[in-house]
Amino acid sequence: MTTPIEDNELNAELQELYLTGKQWLSDLDFFEVEIKSVARLSVTIPGVIGLTGNPINLSQSYVLLKDEIIKFMNALGILINASEKQITVNLLEDHIRLREKAEALMTTYRAERKLVFDHYHAAGAEK
Template identity: 30%
Template sequence: MDVLSESRLSTELQELYLQNKEWMSHVLFLEDENRFFQKLFGQKLFVIGKSHTAKQINLISESLASLQEKTVNLKKLVIKHQHLLKGILKDTSQLIGLGLIEEHAAITKEIQELLLADRLMKSKLFLMVEGN
């Protein structure tokens, strides 16, 4: 591999690493937001219960729990990926396989799906809370 190719690869790896750090900020935000929504839901539960069925309340509660679980799992994956990228950037002799790019693409997809699920759950929760 020539110097130009190694330089280009290093730049692309740095971009992946920076994107990974951005993912982590999204995940941390989702963790904080989920704690806030669970607290809000808990505080408004009595009022919500007056105008919503137990099934509706359980559905939101389960959605919040599921979102939290997905966020925790995604956080672990992002941390693992970040350590991998950091190691590759420090040790340029490490081989980089297609698996790294595939994992990166999979995490990107999971982040997008989690953000969408968060927005949908938030909308449902706000409708339920504001409806009272």
Template identity: 35%
Template sequence: MKTINEDHELEFELQEVYLTSKQWLSDLAFLDEETHFLEEQLTATGDHLIPANSQRNLAVRLQNAKQIHSNIRTTLDNFVKRLEPLLLESAPVPDLKLLEDFIALQTAIQDALAILKGFKYALVEARRAA
């Protein structure tokens, strides 16, 4: 009979990573809703509130943000799919790539939030300038 060494601390850490990734999925849902709202605000303003050049620039920035969100969501979905089996194993053995992906996702989510915040400020400034 083979004895399985259980690492409770590792299991706890993996569960924490899993919960964090679920929070990130929630953050991405918020980003998607916020992006949709800002897109409506941008198109609803019309040419008289924001100069056409600024409006085109903001539209491109918003489309780039949407693409970033989509890329993060795909990466995050793949990360969760790799993480879930580790939570079910009695002696999980995560690889270094999992940690690297976690850190990369953490940075990407923070960047996406900062991009959206910057877009909000740019939209407000464009309205003020008009």
């Protein structure tokens, strides 16, 4: 169902969603180097792949999520600038889905980082 709305309050809400997307991108950019480093380390440390699964998936997930957020923000930008707003429930569903993906990626990153560094320190202690 689509509802045409012309409202300053709606513009404010859309801009807030846009700013949230910018924050997600900023957070992802902050962790980009770390995510790639952890992925590289997990490949180079013997035995880590068995612990974490496929570590390259973390970097791939990062790239895919970043692309999805950019597409979402582009769609929001078009809506914000449109004179007549055509909003669907999909907009909020997409926002929620992206938020959950961003949270899941950060949770996975933290778990992967912990496994890699725990394994690295354990391997170093054995030498």
